[in-house]
Amino acid sequence: MPEGHTIHRIAVEHEARFVGRPVAVSSPQGRFADALRLDGRELRDVEAYGKHLLYQFAGRRFVHVHLGLFGRMTTAPEPAPPARATTRMRLSADGWYADLVGPTRCQLLDGDQRTRLVARLGPDPLRDDADPTAAWVRISRSPQPVAALLMDQQVVAGIGNVYRAEVLFRAGLDPYRPGVEVEPEQWEGIWADARRLMRSGVRSGRILTTDAADRPRRSGRVPAEDAHYVYRRTGRACRRCGTPVRSAELAGRTLYWCPTCQQG
């Protein structure tokens, strides 16, 4: 679930439900003890930077949430069910509540800490203030494989294992090509494509990247089978050319690609 599109989706929803109101903040699990210091304060803003969520409360206190691999945010109208033993944080205001479970991070930051956090992130394709040139400067000078660079949050913020695999497939780019050998036009294409795909991910809540996913259907629901070109399709026929999709470990994560379609 959680690549940048998930985080931005949460930010949009929480902006609408909670910003501009005093918010009840608690930590049923007890591991976010600072919840007590925020409880009842007005929430001023919610922002997403890459995979990071930042809630700004009155008094310039920020809650920094990172879902990591397993984290989940559930937002729904009240009444809220009893919190689970693992509910790290619960927000509620005005008839809505949100439960955070299993995050890698849920911590209180001051303004300086928030600034430092944002400063270390590369441009986020989902943000209008993003400057893709900043990413290009790093990519075009790096000997690292482009597939590793796309996953580096200091280079580009918000892309995860699914978007990286799918964007490289759609660009026809060999994932092992060193950043220095990527053409500027290729990077422009990847950036534009990532923006498009991720925006549609914010809308749908899913990562859908194939032509098959675009096809209108009676059910309105795209089956998981049709969602991706290569992600988690090891050994199955490439949708474009039939070559078996390959996979390999790269920097601790599984990379998926089509060796025929991705030679560019």
Added chain:
DNA sequence: GCTAAATGTTGAT
């Protein structure tokens, strides 16, 4: 009931 895997990051070696 158990195990492995998962769209992620950090800190130690």
Added chain:
DNA sequence: TCAACCTTTAGCT
């Protein structure tokens, strides 16, 4: 490069 951490779920038995 590797292990640790956060939690749920799918696929076994």
